Amino acid sequence: MSMPEMEKLGWQQCDFIIVSGDAYVDHPSFGTAIIGRVLESKGYKVGIISQPNWRNTKDFKKLGRPYLGWLITAGNIDSMVNHYTAAKKKRSNDAYSPGGKSGLRPDRATLVYSQRCREAYKEPPIIIGGIEASLRRFAHYDYWDDKVRRSILIDAKADLLIYGMGENTILALADELRSRREGAQEATKLLGSSLQGLCYVAQDKTAFQEREDILFLPSYEEVKESKTAYAKAFQLQEREQNPYQGKTLVQQHQELFLVQNRPPLPMTTKEIDQVFALPFSRKAHPAYEKLGGVPALEEVEFSLTAQRGCFGGCSFCALTFHQGRIIQSRSDQSLLTEAQKMVTSPNFKGYIHDVGGPTANFRRQACKKQLKAGACRDRHCLFPKPCPNLEINHDEYLDLLRKLRKLEGVKKVFIRSGLRYDYLMADKKERRRRFLEEICQHHVSGQLKVAPEHASAKVLQYMGKPGIDVYDAFKKEYEEINKNLGKKQYLVPYLMSSHPGATIHEAIELAEKIRDWRYTPEQVQDFIPTPGSLSTCIYYTGIDPRTMEEVTVPRTQKDKALQRALLQFRKPENYDLVYQALCNAERKDLIGFGANKLIGPRKHQKAKKSKIESTVEKKNKVIRKKRRL
Template sequence: MSFSAIPAGRDILSSQAPRPLTAYRPYWAQRFGTAPFLPMSRAEMDTLGWDECDIILVTGDAYIDHPSFGMALVGRLLEAQGFRVGMISQPDWHSAADFKRLGKPKLFFGITAGNMDSMVNRYTADRKIRSDDAYTPDAAPDRRPDRAVIVYSQRAREAFPEVPLVIGGIEASLRRIAHYDYWSDKVRRSILPHAKADLLLFGNAERALVELAHRLARGEKIHEIRDLRGSAFMAPHGWLPGPDWVATASTTVDTPGAVHAHPDPYAAKEVPLGYAMDASASSPQGKSISSVRPEPVDGQHSHANPGSTVPQAHDSPRTVSGQTKQSTTMPTSATVGAGAVALVRVVSRAERLGQKKHARAHTAIRLPSYEEVRDDPVLYAHASRCFHLESNPGNARALIQAHGEGAARRDLWLNPPPIPLSTAEMDHVFGLPYARAPHPAYGDARIPAWEMIRFSINIMRGCFGGCTFCSITEHEGRIIQSRSEASILREVEEIRDKTPGFTGVISDLGGPTANMYRMACKDPRIESSCRRLSCVYPGICENLDTDHAPLISLYRKARALPGIKKILIGSGLRYDLAVRSPEYVKELVTHHVGGYLKIAPEHTQEGPLSKMMKPGMGAYERFKQMFDKFSKEAGKEQYLIPYFIAAHPGTTDEDMLELALWLKRHGFRLDQVQTFLPTPLALATAMWHTEKNPLKKVTAESEAVSVVRGGRQRKLHKAFLRWHDPENWPLLREALKAMGRADLIGPGKRHLIPAWQPAGTTTSSALHQPGRIARLKQRPTAESTVPARRSTPSAPAKPARAAPARRHPDVPRHPLSRRKGG
């Protein structure tokens, strides 16, 4: 395989507007028309008149032809471009036979694990195998392998070695660089060399996928396509796209010290750029004396001092790579030469910005190698910070990370993130001819994920919250991509007219966050240069337009449609934004809450909240006051359901105790609680693995983050959230005594738990007590998320607590399920 430079005119960071999805000339196979469902068998292909598929998509989910399921969306998008697209859903991975069922694809295999990371889908936060799979017919738990992208890629390669492999979806996106893997408790390589795929498309990859398909159809070789935004590939070590490109160490982006000041994207004043010119020179162009380009580096991030794990800052004028900085002072007669005249040309602001933009567009950031981040937690945290700083499509640069040593050393290249879709493109993608139903091959099987979303509508993508435990930003980006009002209302009508079982209630108009629809930066220029990790933390950015008027208008028009009885909002609400619009809160509470509203404070204490990048409880209290006020005015008894995370990095036992006391004061008895799960690429996962804070500059001496690793302590933190459960009282009593808070044990209102234990419940705090599971299954429960002191006889029935998940008998026990630590 040969690697050549990217052809002129195809710049990775081109300033030109991206080509619209609808601007491509359809492929010749468009003449076959639209398929009722993308075919899953040769018989269906024969019915459509196909002799082969141009593209075959492989997914770990059941095939549901609906835009909420990624492979259905990209399949219909490629079909709209004229390609014949086949679907292999949940193949038998024990051999390559199932990967041959549709024959050999003409262009490429597209492979994904499905809507979820396969490890998150199969294992709980305690590394126990889940008893069901919401994306599988009848919730069967054994229809996908661990690390599905890798397994599927290997089988597809075995089936047709010469066919290009393209991987994507959330599992591939969040594992695109070297990453900490919670389930194996180690840093793993990028998924790309593991899967031995030709190309990885990350994020919402519609642009890259359409461009790739058309270029392959024109005869380009996949190893020659290296300029797609949102793509990653492996290249020879030291390869650069062209002669004007340079690779610079990541320490120039976020130096662990004070070598370079962090650039202020909002600064109006700029350093003037001077040019020294020889009076006798015939050319008007002089030699730059102040424009310093990054020096190419070999990718090594060696330690400057024995006691330090990162390069140290020096007072001398040297860069991290050891090169002496060029002087930025104006030339004197001594520097120019005796008798010479020093001429200085003042460079215009536009020219200076053009030079900077060109240099930036041709600079790649070399992260510490896989071997370095594997062996050094500080460098891992530094690499994580740099990765997230280079995530804005408006200013992100290409990233390089070496994998391997010696002759086997290769570079992983990550091109900048894709340009977000316009509203017109979002309408096009969501308006394709979806059947809005599971494939007929599943018959009457129940698919829980489909049951959950079939009456809901996705109105936008992206999230600028930047919560460190969440990977939405790493996958979908911070820029909100919204559909038009007309497109959303058309989908409401489609559900009303075409979806069996519709009763007039839309279960959700939302997205990653319920109330970020149409929100954006007030100035596109500021948006394209911003490097903040969150638009709302530590406070809401003054440049963010938080107007809720478009959302209020959408709600009113949607519920006014004939046949629509109720529009509910099921997505999580960002309450710190909502309190800025009392009109929105009133509209929401009066018309769109079905008794309960989900919000996610996640914690009450500043320590963990600062590591989550979540607002304090002041915003929650203001929202609750508004919620209660408008509920009372509407004559409704409604409740907030707060969500909290146990054992998040930065959380101490004392923090969890304070949260438990807050829950008791406010009458909350949580039924479902979540323990922190370190998912790949999340900033909180970097904290969990390294015990460093990548929200700030990282050094060996920088802030340490407390981490809850042991199984007993994680169990304790979860027990604090369920302080009302007698099964947790022995463990809590033991912990309170150890913390010197035995004063909280007793029968009074000021106490957290009583000193006595109900008959038939656990009497020991041991983690593995014989017979405990059997007693839990037999013991009824009446806990509810509704505040206990406000319950009424007319309130809805309180849900029973689910029995503990058990391993399916046909699924082998995962070796990590026996671990006691974590």
């Protein structure tokens, strides 16, 4: 990360320099660390420039000119999501920065860093990657600008874009660049058309006209002008994200052509094990110690990533557009070895906080077909009902948990990733009960997090989630098992407000369900339209691209505030908003006394004065006192 560190290693020049929007944490939960260690394992010299001052090129020159190229990432989170809430308000902290301090990276970090790297040294090729680049690889709707933006590769004026989990792609690319040496920048033009997991920019379409594996998407100009074209483009993109059978996608941007090669092949268990066996220190760089460390490390320092990918297919999640729908799992031995390293840490207190991934209980591919043909193009594994070909088995995951909790020095092994309860409920009753009983007995720390998200059948349809009856059945079974075990353990359901399709009537339907659960959500997640998700496409276009039917979308901050308040109707500070929502929806039958009501009559509520009213009243009291004197 510095010249003194390079000199200590005897390096004259770095082969690659990674520029990242995150503080550097040498842990396999951080993309910069993985890519750096993977390249290092093959003999490449890798420099890291974390959170540089982007206002000039000084920090970008501190390690000198990279020999083979720049590798640029905004960090583990899209920089706009990192900076702004669903209400577009600036966040006050940043978990990926030293001491949680905000403001150490720019908005649209990938674009800004690319520009500064080009200004610092013009010759080395610029390769962008990470979640921000991956999910913005096509023309996309940007919630914060409230407009359709061009592909980030074109806006960044970079040479290549690596999307998805890029270990194998970056190694193949690095080897080609090294073999061509001085012609590295020219070589990127040749490499783009041959490697899976890459996007590149072509100057014309003559090279594509004769190829049968090419699919032209509606152009940037078309999707910018027509929401119908945008919805069609998204549906085509989603259908072709298949590493075995997907077509090469081309999207014209004026005189340029954005080209996405087929997604990268899923990594084998052996390959993933090799990545996690690399010599990660599992610590933040020592430079951050005096600044309070990096808060994001605390969540994952003693957690185990058991797999990648997700076949759950939630509409609001863009993970399948990044990691894919095919599960890629580590071996039990790899996880046990990592856990044994944890035990030796002086900070380890005997608790492994999580064993999972995007979904904890997805440990294998959904079916055998996925191993050769990839995920199905026009159907999902779990939605609207579990596919008949879905292979459901929790025994492997349970066996792994048993092995981990038997390790010397391990007191407890918890599950924080959350369980996909519809997948569990689709398992055979005997296996399901055995799994749940053991989970409740050994792996729940008082609360188990699951994600029904909503209660309205209409909204759940747009979310790609099962009906609420599946959650109710799971809840009943979970509570029954805990009662039999003599344990007081609770379910914490994640709930989302203001998702496309949710009007005030659907929000009231969810509030009634919360009332019946006798539950008060401490936090409610407002839907944020992030690039790459189906729900974001619906939010922008008002069209469900699966059916091309119109969808009602809550857009104003007032509508969102009313829906959010309904989900927390018991909070006194939400009374006025809930009252207004119920009146607007002509549901005054829910105002009053009794178990079936949401709130009491207004006359029984203590009037809450606004800050302005309180200030005015205080001033008036002072004036009256002065007059009396």
